[in-house]
Amino acid sequence: MKMKKSMPDVIISIVVLIFLGTLFVQVPAIPEISRGFPLGLLIIATVMTLYLLIRNLLRLKNEEAVESKVLEQAKTIVPYCLMIIAYIWLMDKLGYIISTVVFMIVSLLFLRLKNKILMIILAVALTCLLYFVFTNFLGVVLPRGKWINIAF
Amino acid sequence: MADILLGFTNVLQPMNILICLGGLFVGVLFGALPGFSATMAVAIFVPFTYVMEPGAALLLLSALYCGGVFGGSIPAVLVGIPGTPASAPTALEGKALVRKGEAGRALHHVTLSSVFGGALSAVALLICAPLLAQIAKMVGQPEQMMVAVFGLSVVIMLSEDNLFKGVMVAIISLVLATFGQDPVQGFPRFTYGFKELIGGFSVVPVLIGLFSLPEVFKMLEDPHGKMTETGTVGSMKLPLKEIFGNLINGIRSAVIGICIGIIPAAGPDIAAFMAYNEAKKASKHPEKFGSGAVEGIVASEAGNNGATGGSLIPLLTLGIPGSAPAAIFLGAMIIHGIRPGPTLFSQHASVVYTMIIGFILINLLMYIVGMIYCKFGSLILYIPKSILATTIVVLAVVGTYATSKSIFDVWVMFGAGLLGYLMQRNNFPTSPVALALLLGTNMEQSLARTLTMYEGRMLDLFSRPLFTALTLFTVFSFVYPLIKMKLRKNKKAKEAAELKEQ
Structure with missing residues (x-):
């Protein structure tokens, strides 16, 4: 099976974004006093994951598929x-x-x-x-x- | 001086030596079994000490504690499962050495550096306890917060090859650490409706999964024919040059362990990661870390065992139990009519010095006990991979169940294992997960309390000398590896350009 090198990172980024999305949905139910720390981390994590996704999507265009044993x-x-x-x-x-x-x-x-x-x-x-x-x-x-x- | 000599006399009684040896044998076994810890070993044996003399009781508990911290490193090297979280950095290097057929060398280093770190911490307990107690007194919530942030700087060194992914993993893991009741208000967060998640993720199941199952899955990547292969132990002999070459590393790591040990809520696990981090920073060959660097094993082991004596300093001198084992020690001491605190060394000098001198002897005896365990334990490598893989799965499942008697935690362990395998396959470092889960709760709690204490006057935090010192260390710890990496990259680029010109 052939696969581009950045493809796993793209898939992982999407899965992580979905996971972080499920956490964002739960944030409004948390009282404001308990929300600050996790919310701050969630925002940083989302920005970083988005960056990883975009970076790998851009790389994907220029890559050739290589043989994978997956x-x-x-x-x-x-x-x-x-x-x-x-x-x-x-x-x-x-x-x-x-x-x-x-x-x-x-x-x-x-x-x-x-x-x-x-x-x-x-x-x-x-x-x-x-x-x-x-x-x-x-x-x-x-x-x-x-x-x-x-x-x- | 007379009290110290009395301590020596008490410790060297045959019965007390036997108690130390027995405690060590049992403690190492507890540490080596996944899901069990040094704390559990100490806790289980407290009732047995009711009928013993106070000195002998404390010797037994000390032996169990030291043996438990050391024992976790044996499976960490042999099968890649850290028996306790404190052995996680050892697993990183130990596994690589086992793959190279140098398990004997790795195990001997583990034993030797554990003995060294533990013995040095015992000497610190004997000589520097009053001075270190003054430092312990200065530790408040702001300092605890900075220790947690300082601990996170280890991520940078652990993920040097892929810094962005390492930091990203650490941040996501910190998010995972916020699952369950928030440490200040107690409100349950991100539970997805599972009552089992109200308490958050337990660190031990995650670590067992993260470090054990990926090894099994990697074995399965091989064609079926290779499953009958066995490993080799290799020689256990260590050249003197290699031992003395790691002396500075051992001393530095043990000192880190002692200092981390005296800080409340920061125990052998954080000490091991920090010592490993500093060893990598100081190493002439940091690129070898992760692929079987002996320096990493020495640092991790001297660090985690160094914390054993350190963690007892605030207890003995101030009466403050800074860690779970120290709290159990406190209970045992009270049962025997001994109240730790500033007057302890004058009112119960005989018992205290018996314990402290015993701590030195225990750490020296640990070499004999440790080598026996390593010798027999290493036979595991002669087992065919098919049997080893099956046994690892069963041990991981049973060990995880034993920590909390919960099948839910076993599912968490399996999930962490699968995640760890996928992460390793795609060059995401797994160690930041362990570090973030260990530090996350403490960080949030101390941050919230610091913000409450210093609301609107954050600059006043720098009037605390220890906080200021820790902040400077933290900044240095974040910046130094980045500069070092940049310089190394520039050097490589320069060399490559020169080669091209030639």
């Missing part, structure tokens, strides 16, 4: 991100133990660890070790599932 890398990174999202979501539903064992096995499969026995032993052992250290030694109650609850 799509190729996204094929690995995007599914892995989805796996992490599923892991965090499942942790709330199935609890720490089940979700972590499942995530570790799926992650190791995805990353092509060949030894399947090691994979299962590792997933179970690390999950239990962390559970023991955090729960028994450090006194942290790890998430218990809303749907299923396995805890020792």
